[in-house]
Amino acid sequence: MSDESKVIRASGFRWQGVPVTAYKEPDELFRDVTRQTLVGEGQGEGALHFLTRYFEIQPGGWSTLERHEHPHTVIVLRGRGTVTLENRPHDIGAYDAVYVAPGAAHQFRATGAEPLGFLCIVDRVRDRPVPVSE
Amino acid sequence: MSDESKVIRASGFRWQGVPVTAYKEPDELFRDVTRQTLVGEGQGEGALHFLTRYFEIQPGGWSTLERHEHPHTVIVLRGRGTVTLENRPHDIGAYDAVYVAPGAAHQFRATGAEPLGFLCIVDRVRDRPVPVSE
Numbered sequence: 001m002s003d004e005s006k007v008i009r010a011s012g013f014r015w016q017g018v019p020v021t022a023y024k025e026p027d028e029l030f031r032d033v034t035r036q037t038l039v040g041e042g043q044g045e046g047a048l049h050f051l052t053r054y055f056e057i058q059p060g061g062w063s064t065l066e067r068h069e070h071p072h073t074v075i076v077l078r079g080r081g082t083v084t085l086e087n088r089p090h091d092i093g094a095y096d097a098v099y100v101a102p103g104a105a106h107q108f109r110a111t112g113a114e115p116l117g118f119l120c121i122v123d124r125v126r127d128r129p130v131p132v133s134e
Numbered sequence: 135m136s137d138e139s140k141v142i143r144a145s146g147f148r149w150q151g152v153p154v155t156a157y158k159e160p161d162e163l164f165r166d167v168t169r170q171t172l173v174g175e176g177q178g179e180g181a182l183h184f185l186t187r188y189f190e191i192q193p194g195g196w197s198t199l200e201r202h203e204h205p206h207t208v209i210v211l212r213g214r215g216t217v218t219l220e221n222r223p224h225d226i227g228a229y230d231a232v233y234v235a236p237g238a239a240h241q242f243r244a245t246g247a248e249p250l251g252f253l254c255i256v257d258r259v260r261d262r263p264v265p266v267s268e
Contacts, residue, residue, distance in 0.1 A: 010229030095144030
């Protein structure tokens with residue numbers, strides 16, 4: 001019963017039963033970011049080797065400039081922004097995909113009037129991010 | 135050079151450099167489905183343990199009713215449809231998430247006027263799907 005298939009319903013970029021949490025413990029390296037793990041940390045989802053998280057950055061906010069050995073797959077769902085990949089900024093918008101290679105420094109910023117929302121998929125078992133000095 | 139971070143740009147539910155292929159080899163078990171692997175099968179993406187694919191089912195079409203041991207994470211991006219999970223249909227629409235548990239029979243159908251488009255994330259190394267008799 002605990003590992004059944006299911007639909008997790010969306011409404012206004014919130015998902016049924018999925019808590020909205022702070023991006024990380026508060027510090028000075030990021031601003032106005034929330035995270036929700038849509039699939040992978042819920043009851044009965046332990047068979048998945050990867051987690052599908054939804055991040056939202058409010059207008060003007062940014063994620064930590066960081067690197068880690070596990071790669072990321074990102075799919076933008078809403079808003080406009082930039083992703084910096086090894087010192088090079090790229091404009092991104094809805095449905096653009098981003099591949100963050102192992103060890104690459106990366107940072108997301110919301111540059112438009114609405115939040116920048118994106119899926120970020122990672123291995124369940126992974127190394128910890130390390131902030132990069134700017 | 136071959137494992138660099140990158141942005142894969144979207145335009146009208148097609149992605150730069152990503153081929154659109156038939157869902158599977160043609161047979162009678164599905165109708166009007168295409169697949170695109172957005173991230174995971176491109177050059178330099180071999181470090182990823184999972185593939186992020188975009189499936190699109192044209193209005194009135196359906197995917198194979200099948201089961202396999204690897205779980206699926208699905209995020210709907212556009213359109214309306216139903217997903218059948220172990221004989222039970224569920225309506226789905228944009229941003230709804232679906233977890234398909236190991237061994238669960240499942241099938242997607244596009245029921246609206248526009249295509250049903252969804253991301254489907256799977257392990258790179260996985261067992262083959264087995265069609266289920268209706």
